[in-house]
Amino acid sequence: MSIRTFLTLSLISLVLMVALTACGEDALLSDVSCYPNHITPNADHDTDVLKIQYDLGRRAYISIYFDDQDGRRYYFRDHIPHGPSIEDPYQVYFAGVVAGYTLPGETFEDFVVERRVLQDGVYTWTIEALDETGVTEQVTGTLTITEADTTLPELRGFSIHPPKFTPNRDGIDDRVTIGVHLTKDVNELLVYVEDEEGTRYHVEWSEKLTPFHEAGRHEFDYDAGVDRGVDPPPDGVYTVTMQAQDMIGQWTKATGALTIENGGVPRVYILNSEVEWINDGPAVSLPLSSTLYFTLTVENDSQVPIRTSGPPPGVVYDSDQNYATLGEYTQSGVFRVAIHCETSPIDHPWRWAVGGPDDLVEIIHHGESYHYLPAGARARVTGGIRFVDYVAARNPQYCYASLIHEDVEISMVNYRVDPVQLRIEAP
Numbered sequence: 001m002s003i004r005t006f007l008t009l010s011l012i013s014l015v016l017m018v019a020l021t022a023c024g025e026d027a028l029l030s031d032v033s034c035y036p037n038h039i040t041p042n043a044d045h046d047t048d049v050l051k052i053q054y055d056l057g058r059r060a061y062i063s064i065y066f067d068d069q070d071g072r073r074y075y076f077r078d079h080i081p082h083g084p085s086i087e088d089p090y091q092v093y094f095a096g097v098v099a100g101y102t103l104p105g106e107t108f109e110d111f112v113v114e115r116r117v118l119q120d121g122v123y124t125w126t127i128e129a130l131d132e133t134g135v136t137e138q139v140t141g142t143l144t145i146t147e148a149d150t151t152l153p154e155l156r157g158f159s160i161h162p163p164k165f166t167p168n169r170d171g172i173d174d175r176v177t178i179g180v181h182l183t184k185d186v187n188e189l190l191v192y193v194e195d196e197e198g199t200r201y202h203v204e205w206s207e208k209l210t211p212f213h214e215a216g217r218h219e220f221d222y223d224a225g226v227d228r229g230v231d232p233p234p235d236g237v238y239t240v241t242m243q244a245q246d247m248i249g250q251w252t253k254a255t256g257a258l259t260i261e262n263g264g265v266p267r268v269y270i271l272n273s274e275v276e277w278i279n280d281g282p283a284v285s286l287p288l289s290s291t292l293y294f295t296l297t298v299e300n301d302s303q304v305p306i307r308t309s310g311p312p313p314g315v316v317y318d319s320d321q322n323y324a325t326l327g328e329y330t331q332s333g334v335f336r337v338a339i340h341c342e343t344s345p346i347d348h349p350w351r352w353a354v355g356g357p358d359d360l361v362e363i364i365h366h367g368e369s370y371h372y373l374p375a376g377a378r379a380r381v382t383g384g385i386r387f388v389d390y391v392a393a394r395n396p397q398y399c400y401a402s403l404i405h406e407d408v409e410i411s412m413v414n415y416r417v418d419p420v421q422l423r424i425e426a427p
């Protein structure tokens, strides 16, 4: 078929189509109505919504848009594919909200407007169908908008802090706070973290001063799941998205980048749940003022380094001392080996780092020095308690070792490992 023949045939079919349309049969777009012709989109349930109805004769792309009196065009639907309407006409409700736009001279720094209500005024509406052969039909009319609630739910001062974090429960940069000042009450306020493939991770709202969904300061807290013992998303760069939607249906959106580094759930054990006590245990008898020594091996069986703090292995405590009297206070997120006896006046009073200088790696962070046992590493830890006193009513007593994740947990597997029965021989 020559191009000329094709064009001629196309022309004939086009003429036929127009003829058929004229007869009201097989029309692409027919029975179009928009009611009412005046709406007040302000969520007061009074003439807030326009009902649009149409029949579609065959598959087509539907566009619904509004032109203001200055000739600016606002899309409600932009080339959305539709099949033919079979029995009932298509019905769609329009609440005055169109694709986001900005007014002349208007700029927003922290967010973009995704959906926005039309300003008060008189508009020409157009419903347009474009079929697969390129035939377009459209119907137009007039719509007046008054009392539109044009206030936007602005997301001011959107912030992500810190922009790079290490969700590994070491107490340093384990969480991210995503903050915003919301300028209007909304129906929905949502934050998620998304990777390049579009996998989303929910972020919890945590600010309690402003009720959820109300105008004011809001904060969201993201721990990457590690608080629940879930492995965080892989290290990498993610997009944080905050989205607000008001009663009218206006949407605003703010985005920013978030980097995950050294993410992972620490899994650390006392190797084989074994403690070598002095004189081999499991029952030990020592003269008063002598020392209960122990040795054990800590295994970091995770993908992340684990943080620890002093005193170093080898230190011997007097029984009436504890970690605080040595100036080695607890620190959130730190792992330490600890010994507890039944008569201990405080919980696990004697504590040691999970490795010595040769086992640990020093990391400087914000000018402070921190020590870590690397991923996959093992370290032998020794220590002792010199018993300078004892409780006669509890002699002998049991002592045991634990591996403590300070201010986080002592997992059951690391709690009260390999007890020894200790008798202090009275002089």
Ligand SMILES: [Ca+2]
Pocket: 039, 040, 041, 042, 043, 044, 045, 046, 047, 048
């Ligand atoms: Ca209204």
Ligand SMILES: [Ca+2]
Pocket: 165, 166, 167, 168, 169, 170, 171, 172, 173, 174
């Ligand atoms: Ca961390």
